[in-house]
Amino acid sequence: MSTLKKKLVYKYIKILCSNLLIFVLIQKEKKKKSNTMERQRKHSVGGTTLHTCHPCRRTIPYRIYALVHTCGIIALMYHHVHSLLTSNTPLIITCLLLLSDIVLAFMWATAASLRFNPIHRTEYPENYTTEPEDLPKLDVFICTADPYKEPPIMVVNTALSVMAYDYPSDKISVYVSDDGGSSLTLFALMEAAKFSKHWLPFCKHNNIQDRSPELYFSSKSHSWSDEAENLKLMYQDMKSRVEHVVESGIVETTFLTGNHFCGVFDLWTKTFTRHDHPTIIQVLQNSETDMDDTKKYIMPNLIYVSREKSKVSSHHFKAGALNTLLRVSGVMTNAPIILTQDCDMYSNDPTTPVRALCYLTDPEIKTGLGFVQFPQKFQGVSKNDIYACAFKRLFEINAVGFDGLMGPNYVGTGCFFHRRAFYGGPSILILPEIDELKPDRIANKPIKAQDVLALAHRVAGCVYEQNTNWGSKIGFRYGSLVEDYYTGYRLHGEGWRSVFCNPKRAAFRGDAPKSLIDVVSQQKRWAIGLFEVAFSRYSPITYGVKSMGLMGLAYCQYAFWGFWSLPILVYGFLPQLALLYGVSVFPKSSDPWFWLYIVLFLGAYAQDLLDFVLEGGTYGGWWNDQRMWSIRGFSSHVFGSIEFALKALNLSTHGFTLTSKTNDDEEQSKRYEKEIFDFGSSSMFLPMTTAAIVNLLAFVWGLYGLLAWGEGFVLELMLASFAVVNCLPIYEAMMLRNDDGKLSKRICFLAGIFTFVLIVLGYLFLK
Numbered sequence: 001m002s003t004l005k006k007k008l009v010y011k012y013i014k015i016l017c018s019n020l021l022i023f024v025l026i027q028k029e030k031k032k033k034s035n036t037m038e039r040q041r042k043h044s045v046g047g048t049t050l051h052t053c054h055p056c057r058r059t060i061p062y063r064i065y066a067l068v069h070t071c072g073i074i075a076l077m078y079h080h081v082h083s084l085l086t087s088n089t090p091l092i093i094t095c096l097l098l099l100s101d102i103v104l105a106f107m108w109a110t111a112a113s114l115r116f117n118p119i120h121r122t123e124y125p126e127n128y129t130t131e132p133e134d135l136p137k138l139d140v141f142i143c144t145a146d147p148y149k150e151p152p153i154m155v156v157n158t159a160l161s162v163m164a165y166d167y168p169s170d171k172i173s174v175y176v177s178d179d180g181g182s183s184l185t186l187f188a189l190m191e192a193a194k195f196s197k198h199w200l201p202f203c204k205h206n207n208i209q210d211r212s213p214e215l216y217f218s219s220k221s222h223s224w225s226d227e228a229e230n231l232k233l234m235y236q237d238m239k240s241r242v243e244h245v246v247e248s249g250i251v252e253t254t255f256l257t258g259n260h261f262c263g264v265f266d267l268w269t270k271t272f273t274r275h276d277h278p279t280i281i282q283v284l285q286n287s288e289t290d291m292d293d294t295k296k297y298i299m300p301n302l303i304y305v306s307r308e309k310s311k312v313s314s315h316h317f318k319a320g321a322l323n324t325l326l327r328v329s330g331v332m333t334n335a336p337i338i339l340t341q342d343c344d345m346y347s348n349d350p351t352t353p354v355r356a357l358c359y360l361t362d363p364e365i366k367t368g369l370g371f372v373q374f375p376q377k378f379q380g381v382s383k384n385d386i387y388a389c390a391f392k393r394l395f396e397i398n399a400v401g402f403d404g405l406m407g408p409n410y411v412g413t414g415c416f417f418h419r420r421a422f423y424g425g426p427s428i429l430i431l432p433e434i435d436e437l438k439p440d441r442i443a444n445k446p447i448k449a450q451d452v453l454a455l456a457h458r459v460a461g462c463v464y465e466q467n468t469n470w471g472s473k474i475g476f477r478y479g480s481l482v483e484d485y486y487t488g489y490r491l492h493g494e495g496w497r498s499v500f501c502n503p504k505r506a507a508f509r510g511d512a513p514k515s516l517i518d519v520v521s522q523q524k525r526w527a528i529g530l531f532e533v534a535f536s537r538y539s540p541i542t543y544g545v546k547s548m549g550l551m552g553l554a555y556c557q558y559a560f561w562g563f564w565s566l567p568i569l570v571y572g573f574l575p576q577l578a579l580l581y582g583v584s585v586f587p588k589s590s591d592p593w594f595w596l597y598i599v600l601f602l603g604a605y606a607q608d609l610l611d612f613v614l615e616g617g618t619y620g621g622w623w624n625d626q627r628m629w630s631i632r633g634f635s636s637h638v639f640g641s642i643e644f645a646l647k648a649l650n651l652s653t654h655g656f657t658l659t660s661k662t663n664d665d666e667e668q669s670k671r672y673e674k675e676i677f678d679f680g681s682s683s684m685f686l687p688m689t690t691a692a693i694v695n696l697l698a699f700v701w702g703l704y705g706l707l708a709w710g711e712g713f714v715l716e717l718m719l720a721s722f723a724v725v726n727c728l729p730i731y732e733a734m735m736l737r738n739d740d741g742k743l744s745k746r747i748c749f750l751a752g753i754f755t756f757v758l759i760v761l762g763y764l765f766l767k
């Protein structure tokens with residue numbers, strides 16, 4: 001017992017020290033920043049301003065509050081240690097609460113580092129006057145992996161939207177990676193190539209802003225010219241052909257009449273499966289030879305790549321696909337600028353590349369600038385975003401915070417890279433194994449030349465990476481299911497900086513998962529992937545903080561994402577069970593420590609709300625965001641942590657489960673639009689449902705106690721009522737609903753049993 005106490009005191013001292021360390025880090029960063037800040041505000045080239053940068057007004061008040069909150073946390077830790085040594089509350093309660101508060105304090109510190117120096121930027125693409133022939137070449141990478149979860153017509157729209165950029169077409173090459181190895185996707189892209197010969201001239205000639213044809217033709221706001229009407233028919237024709245082929249699952253030869261690509265489909269032999277097949281690279285459009293019918297417009301390159309797959313070599317999911325594209329594009333065009341895109345993220349603004357170039361080619365900042373990240377934005381999100389699937393905090397609020405340190409983290413899509421960034425830090429070039437892949441090589445051979453194609457096939461082979469630096473020191477990094485987070489983090493660790501570019505008109509739009517089970521499953525994958533980084537050799541808490549200071553601490557917020565489950569579980573069950581047995585775990589309302597809890601809780605939540613609203617969010621959106629935070633804590637994080645632990649013990653494996661981008665369930669879509677929760681029967685919802693029941697019981701019992709005996713368990717009761725308000729949709733889904741989105745009987749029943757077990761356990765440990 002006494003050694004345990006000693007240990008806890010020791011831990012307390014450690015926390016104090018780490019708080020002190022954070023403070024020192026902050027001071028150091030402050031000094032560094034104040035030197036660079038003034039210089040950073042305005043950037044011009046030849047007298048014209050390309051971009052400006054302004055610190056947010058909330059910075060100073062935030063820093064002052066950070067000091068206050070830190071003092072509060074220190075006081076709370078003192079209180080815990082004190083009660084551990086003196087009070088007669090069961091040891092297990094005090095320990096669990098202490099542990100939870102340590103996690104909360106740590107997470108708060110990581111959040112504070114993102115609030116330390118938030119900045120906003122504006123760029124002026126209209127001032128960018130470089131002659132077209134002097135613009136750098138641009139390689140666009142689009143990833144897709146399954147024609148059924150990611151409909152090929154969606155990939156077609158994404159490809160067309162970037163091919164139609166306001167940028168010299170002969171400088172754009174679009175590479176589509178198909179990890180599904182599907183002839184259906186290839187067929188769709190062939191159709192895209194044909195259609196682009198009409199679509200691109202139309203967009204450029206009429207200065208159309210929506211360059212995803214699906215979006216343009218489904219909009220009702222414009223009056224159609226004859227030309228547009230014709231094109232619309234053509235688009236619908238193509239769409240129905242593509243959808244027909246996908247539905248039938250086979251590319252019939254009747255669809256290929258007069259097409260010189262006929263023979264290509266013979267590559268899909270009987271032994272061909274998506275997990276085992278040779279490399280397929282097809283140049284579907286070639287800027288050296290292809291023009292539109294009027295011979296006025298050059299067409300950009302469009303290249304289909306399905307890398308070789310074999311069951312015996314690991315393919316590293318999306319990171320592997322992107323590295324293949326890095327090499328194939330390196331061999332064929334080797335553009336110095338690279339844009340990575342998920343297949344659902346179409347371009348929403350044709351000036352986007354020039355916007356990115358305002359930073360990437362600015363001589364004052366371009367050395368050391370690794371990438372320019374645009375936020376992920378989504379279409380069709382419900383009014384108040386019930387599932388918080390737009391992820392405002394992740395993609396916007398935190399990005400603004402990161403931007404004031406070393407720059408935003410990479411989020412997998414909508415990101416312009418310097419190719420050079422993939423080959424070692426700004427001052428240490430790591431050379432690839434063959435000269436053709438050097439990042440600064442000028443690729444001037446025709447892309448269809450025999451030797452170019454042969455080499456492209458070779459570098460897309462599944463054994464090519466053996467005994468090379470790919471995935472460890474070169475290219476996108478392997479070892480995590482969140483290859484985007486990990487790669488960006490490693491690049492920052494090597495010394496690269498990045499810039500967050502968030503123009504008023506969204507640069508890209510994509511699909512967010514729109515059912516609760518899709519959301520929590522996606523975020524379970526993230527939690528696992530982030531743990532893979534947290535417990536690796538390059539953990540942000542060690543390597544990150546050492547090499548990047550505050551920036552490393554900020555990265556910890558994500559790496560230890562799954563840790564949220566601990567305080568959420570403890571605060572979701574423990575005080576409530578204790579309340580049921582009349583054991584108080586928090587200070588009484590007459591105790592001065594009571595106010596510390598109130599201040600810390602209100603402070604943290606108020607600041608969270610402020611962040612959200614100041615970055616343009618709504619109050620309703622915030623409410624849903626904080627609710628999803630706890631739902632994630634009870635589902636994604638709990639199951640993600642368990643799966644990660646099983647994997648670490650070699651008891652299971654996990655892969656990249658794609659987020660579905662289709663929805664055929666009309667009823668469900670309707671519920672989503674009306675903002676009615678959709679549950680179902682997944683076990684992921686079990687802890688959350690149990691918590692809902694336990695909190696309701698505690699709430700009723702506590703209220704009764706308050707009325708019957710006067711002074712009761714005020715803090716416990718407040719916590720339970722806050723939980724009950726958050727859980728209203730769950731009670732509704734348990735008892736009042738009859739549609740398919742209600743909680744299944746099985747889950748309700750199991751949750752009832754779990755509640756019973758918890759109450760029995762409470763009797764054993766708390767009584």
Ligand SMILES: O=c1ccn([C@@H]2O[C@H](COP(=O)(O)OP(=O)(O)O[C@H]3O[C@H](CO)[C@@H](O)[C@H](O)[C@H]3O)[C@@H](O)[C@H]2O)c(=O)[nH]1
Pocket residue numbers: 143144145146150177179316317318321341342343344411412413481482483484522525526529656657658659660
């Ligand atoms: O083996 C694979 C698996 C996935 N993908 C592609 O990866 C992209 C992202 O997949 P998605 O199912 O949409 O995952 P999300 O969770 O929605 O994606 C987020 O999280 C991923 C990391 O987990 C990042 O890669 C993404 O950029 C980011 O938007 C898609 O274009 C897929 O086609 C592949 O190319 N190969």
Ligand SMILES: [Mn+2]
Pocket residue numbers: 342344511659
């Ligand atoms: Mn996605």
